[in-house]
Amino acid sequence: MSNSENDLSQPASDSVPPITGDVDAYEMTKDGKRKLTSFVWNHFKRKIINGEEKDMCNYCNKALTGRRNDGTKHLSRHFEACKRRPYKDIRQSILTREHKKVDGSSSYLSNYHFDPEKSRNDLASMIIIHEYPLSIVDHLGFREYSEGLQPLFKVPSRNTVKSDIIKIYENEKLKTMRLLDKIASKIDLTSDMWTASNQKKGYMMITAHYIDDDWDMQSRILRFVYVECPHTAEIISNKLFECVMAWNIDRKLSTITLDNCNTNDCVVGMLLNKLDSYTLMLEGQLFHMGCCAHILNLIAQDGLSVLGDGIEKVRNSVAFWTTTHKKE
Secondary structure, three states: OOOOOOEOOOOOOOOOOOOOOOOOOEEEOOOOOEEEOOHHHHOEEEEEEOOEEEEEEOOOOOEEEOOOOOOOHHHHHHHHHOOOOOOOOHHHEEEEEEOOOOOOOOOEEEEEEOOHHHHHHHHHHHHHHHOOOHHHHHOHHHHHHHHHHOOOOOOOOHHHHHHHHHHHHHHHHHHHHHHHHHOOOOEEEEEEEEEEOOOOEEEEEEEEEEEOOOOOEEEEEEEEEEEOOOOOHHHHHHHHHHHHHHOOOOOOEEEEEEOOOHHHHHHHHHHHHHOOHHHOHHHHOOOEEEOHHHHHHHHHHHHHHOOOOHHHHHHHHHHHHHHOOOOO
């Protein structure tokens, strides 16, 4: 026989079934020849090399003993140890179907590798985006749903999710700080404050607005902070100044927009005393901008007060006709 390599067997399929024991490796065919039936033959080919039968690994091309009486245990051991074989961690190898892409290419099957860290990050992001309570991870229905989607994913505890959310916040804060540091435009601050009626607790949100390189206005929420009682001008100005310094934007400020209550005039005055006036436009003369929405609301409220209870009567009339059943 010549030295050329000739295939004596053909792999049954491209799938990767589990390899267990030394199963009967042969099966008699109608013509009396023995057919290779063990699962290992999906990953090996029997060839004649230099006149000897050899079993060649499909992945590393290593030639192993191919005598018919040797069984397949040695092939199974090589398959488990082969560094070039695909899907070494079969538990985390999941076949997924890719949808059609935007360019019109057809869908195809690909191998998905489960990443528990990414799933934890996705869970924390979902809670942030939809404002779900942290206790959602303790809900029985959610835990069963998650296990049904991915049995390998262990739903984290409430404290772990809280820690993941704080990490996301710190990462996003760092990105925003770098962004605000490199922009060429000035930054305008807006602040709004409201009090929870049932607890008498005050909260203030501080937002930064700027023009990017494409001349589009961008906004970023810098801080949502609890304000202790009493809500004096000094306490509010201190909260604003702490935010400005924490984000290192004290030399990039242009204006600050607040509502038009008398307290805010004092707040702006105290804040100006803590900032370097030479970094502001006209040394701070244009620093305080009144809120147009608040002014328009005050005008509308004054105008509606002239009508007295007329508006309430109109509303009651509309409610009567819209809730009355139509007569047939």
